[in-house]
Amino acid sequence: MRLAPRAMATHKGQLGHVLVIAGDLNMGGAGLLSAQAALRCGAGMVSLATREQHLSAALSRLPEVMTCPVRSSAELLVPLARASVLVVGPGLGQSSWSKALLSAAAQSALPQIWDADALNLLASGFCHAPQQAILTPHPGEAARLLNCSSAEVQADRNSAARMIAERYNAITVLKGQHTVIASTRGELSCVERGHPAMAGAGFGDVLSGVIGALLAQHLPAYSAACLAVWLHACAGEQLALQGRGIAASDLCQAIRLLLEEHSPCLG
Numbered sequence: 001m002r003l004a005p006r007a008m009a010t011h012k013g014q015l016g017h018v019l020v021i022a023g024d025l026n027m028g029g030a031g032l033l034s035a036q037a038a039l040r041c042g043a044g045m046v047s048l049a050t051r052e053q054h055l056s057a058a059l060s061r062l063p064e065v066m067t068c069p070v071r072s073s074a075e076l077l078v079p080l081a082r083a084s085v086l087v088v089g090p091g092l093g094q095s096s097w098s099k100a101l102l103s104a105a106a107q108s109a110l111p112q113i114w115d116a117d118a119l120n121l122l123a124s125g126f127c128h129a130p131q132q133a134i135l136t137p138h139p140g141e142a143a144r145l146l147n148c149s150s151a152e153v154q155a156d157r158n159s160a161a162r163m164i165a166e167r168y169n170a171i172t173v174l175k176g177q178h179t180v181i182a183s184t185r186g187e188l189s190c191v192e193r194g195h196p197a198m199a200g201a202g203f204g205d206v207l208s209g210v211i212g213a214l215l216a217q218h219l220p221a222y223s224a225a226c227l228a229v230w231l232h233a234c235a236g237e238q239l240a241l242q243g244r245g246i247a248a249s250d251l252c253q254a255i256r257l258l259l260e261e262h263s264p265c266l267g
């Protein structure tokens with residue numbers, strides 16, 4: 001499960017276009033973290049559809065990312081038509097704006113990663129998960145998806161991941177210590193890496209962008225989920241050597257270097 005090396009004549013159009021749909025008012029940073037991670041893991045192009053209030057922050061922090069201020073689902077149509085992979089949910093909120101964007105994504109046939117509020121809205125019965133989805137719940141979101149408590153999820157994490165995969169017909173990444181990845185065909189993997197210094201805001205947002213970039217570069221979905229979790233957890237371990245206080249965005253450079261070690265760009 002490696003990314004293929006790149007031919008010398010490779011161009012960005014062959015490496016996928018990740019569209020991150022994220023960031024309601026007061027949570028603009030979540031989408032930026034996800035987009036930054038996708039960029040740093042080699043996606044050919046990255047776009048961010050978010051509240052117009054976040055436009056200038058996004059442009060100044062991530063000039064490589066195409067920023068699409070969207071007020072309604074109609075304004076999402078053009079970015080959706082250009083994308084090859086969607087990351088939906090970081091900081092998306094649960095407002096009418098959030099719901100309109102999620103509905104538009106749910107109707108798309110593109111492969112997509114659903115995180116955070118996309119999962120909360122899914123759990124509420126607002127919509128169905130699309131075909132070819134990867135769901136990335138933490139134990140709190142997993143509990144909402146299964147209509148149980150997070151203690152019950154934690155008591156048997158393998159079963160919880162399997163049940164979400166079955167119920168929603170989607171690859172499921174149950175985050176937290178020793179992240180579990182379950183497929184709809186019964187495959188189950190556990191990544192016994194990571195560090196409690198990763199217990200902070202925004203780490204999950206980064207993971208969603210890493211998965212998006214690997215999918216965009218044509219890794220099969222289950223492999224993309226497993227490799228992304230492993231890279232993210234190992235990067236966390238490396239940064240944790242310096243102790244607490246890792247900012248989630250710090251992970252991106254460490255993940256980039258680990259990815260190059262694992263899957264060299266020139267083979």
Ligand SMILES: NC(=O)C1=CN([C@@H]2O[C@H](COP(=O)(O)OP(=O)(O)OC[C@H]3O[C@@H](n4cnc5c(N)ncnc54)[C@H](O)[C@@H]3O)[C@@H](O)[C@H]2O)[C@@H](O)CC1
Nearest residue numbers: 027028029030090091092116117138139140150176201202
């Ligand atoms: N910079 C930003 O704009 C950020 C925005 N964020 C957004 O904030 C919103 C709320 O997300 P939250 O995840 O904070 O809130 P949630 O209410 O979804 O989850 C928090 C609860 O889930 C449970 N939980 C989570 N991880 C657990 C674990 N490892 N073990 C056991 N229980 C666990 C706990 O009960 C915890 O109180 C989302 O839209 C999210 O995307 C976050 O991503 C953080 C960064």
Ligand SMILES: Nc1ncnc2c1ncn2[C@@H]1O[C@H](COP(=O)(O)OP(=O)(O)O)[C@@H](O)[C@H]1O
Nearest residue numbers: 138175176177194195196199201202203204205
């Ligand atoms: N104690 C821990 N051990 C290993 N990994 C952790 C630990 N705490 C958090 N993580 C990882 O950090 C990420 C946190 O994601 P999440 O809870 O969705 O955060 P956020 O919504 O703030 O981005 C997950 O990938 C999780 O596996």
